[in-house]
Amino acid sequence: LLPDEGEIRILGKAAAMIDLTAGFQMNASGRQNIFLRGAMLGRSKEEMATTCDEIVDFAELGEAIDAPVGTYSSGMLMRLAFSIMVAVKPDVLFIDEILSVGDFRFRQKCLSRLREMRSQSAFVLVSHSMHNIKLFCDRAIVLHEGKVAFEGEVEEAIRTYEEMKFPEAVSQTEKRLEILKPLFHNEQVIEEVEHYWCDANGQPISEIRSGETLYLKAAFKIGHSPRNLIMGVPVWTEEGEYVTGFSTELQEERMDVTPDKNVTFLLKIPNISFNPGVYLSNFGITDGPEFLYRGENTALKVLLVRDRFWGVVTLPHSWHALAKTKELA
Numbered sequence: 001l002l003p004d005e006g007e008i009r010i011l012g013k014a015a016a017m018i019d020l021t022a023g024f025q026m027n028a029s030g031r032q033n034i035f036l037r038g039a040m041l042g043r044s045k046e047e048m049a050t051t052c053d054e055i056v057d058f059a060e061l062g063e064a065i066d067a068p069v070g071t072y073s074s075g076m077l078m079r080l081a082f083s084i085m086v087a088v089k090p091d092v093l094f095i096d097e098i099l100s101v102g103d104f105r106f107r108q109k110c111l112s113r114l115r116e117m118r119s120q121s122a123f124v125l126v127s128h129s130m131h132n133i134k135l136f137c138d139r140a141i142v143l144h145e146g147k148v149a150f151e152g153e154v155e156e157a158i159r160t161y162e163e164m165k166f167p168e169a170v171s172q173t174e175k176r177l178e179i180l181k182p183l184f185h186n187e188q189v190i191e192e193v194e195h196y197w198c199d200a201n202g203q204p205i206s207e208i209r210s211g212e213t214l215y216l217k218a219a220f221k222i223g224h225s226p227r228n229l230i231m232g233v234p235v236w237t238e239e240g241e242y243v244t245g246f247s248t249e250l251q252e253e254r255m256d257v258t259p260d261k262n263v264t265f266l267l268k269i270p271n272i273s274f275n276p277g278v279y280l281s282n283f284g285i286t287d288g289p290e291f292l293y294r295g296e297n298t299a300l301k302v303l304l305v306r307d308r309f310w311g312v313v314t315l316p317h318s319w320h321a322l323a324k325t326k327e328l329a
Contacts, residue, residue, distance in 0.1 A: 012091030026070035059083035216267040
């Protein structure tokens with residue numbers, strides 16, 4: 001594409017991962033398309049011949065490489081396109097939201113190859129995935145309405161992007177309601193509902209340290225005798241990732257209540273294993289499949305107790321060296 005004005009100078013070989021399948025000739029075989037795509041990238045037939053076997057092996061297409069690409073599934077086509085691109089080893093590589101090629105195992109192989117290429121190629125990555133930005137980029141530019149809104153360190157760029165995507169005035173409320181929905185209350189059946197995170201003394205809390213015991217107190221009054229009363233507390237991260245759920249369905253004891261009488265229940269979660277962060281949750285009550293109530297709990301902040309952690313939870317574990325003759329106990 002020619003620029004509208006000015007000029008573009010490229011020193012070295014450039015390649016783009018934007019629309020990986022553009023330019024494929026559907027009636028030609030996968031092997032023939034390797035040479036066609038190479039020609040589009042400015043590579044000679046001899047250069048592509050030296051890397052053809054490497055491309056075929058990386059794409060894992062086997063005998064299908066000699067079949068017309070029009071017979072390929074979309075996943076096969078993407079694998080072939082990606083394999084050609086990484087094999088030509090460009091000096092400058094433009095990437096646009098294409099890092100989800102194939103199944104999990106193949107994606108890991110692609111990511112590994114891209115990491116190898118970083119020592120010899122300059123990457124320009126366009127993405128809405130903050131994980132990929134953190135993984136690949138040393139510096140970042142945030143674009144807003146066609147203009148540069150920020151240029152600098154990656155972490156600061158991500159914060160700027162998130163703030164622009166979710167303005168502070170509305171972001172937290174809108175994001176929280178989107179994660180927790182639908183909220184519901186059948187006031188004709190259940191009333192005087194109260195629920196909150198608390199400590200061992202029943203005092204409301206909004207913060208806890210990982211490893212401590214967490215409680216949730218719930219009280220309500222039902223106007224009839226439920227046939228199968230179930231209470232549950234689903235939990236998400238503040239980004240909307242479902243973490244776990246605590247439900248009376250998972251224990252053998254039946255939850256019985258007397259109609260028109262206030263009842264109180266206490267959920268106990270010993271040694272909470274959540275990593276530092278803010279967690280959102282609902283308290284829900286059902287009578288079998290019928291929802292009686294689903295309401296929001298106060299956001300719970302888990303405080304840092306260790307310097308290093310991974311993921312959402314840290315489960316108790318230990319590593320031990322074993323003698324060669326010793327079996328696992």
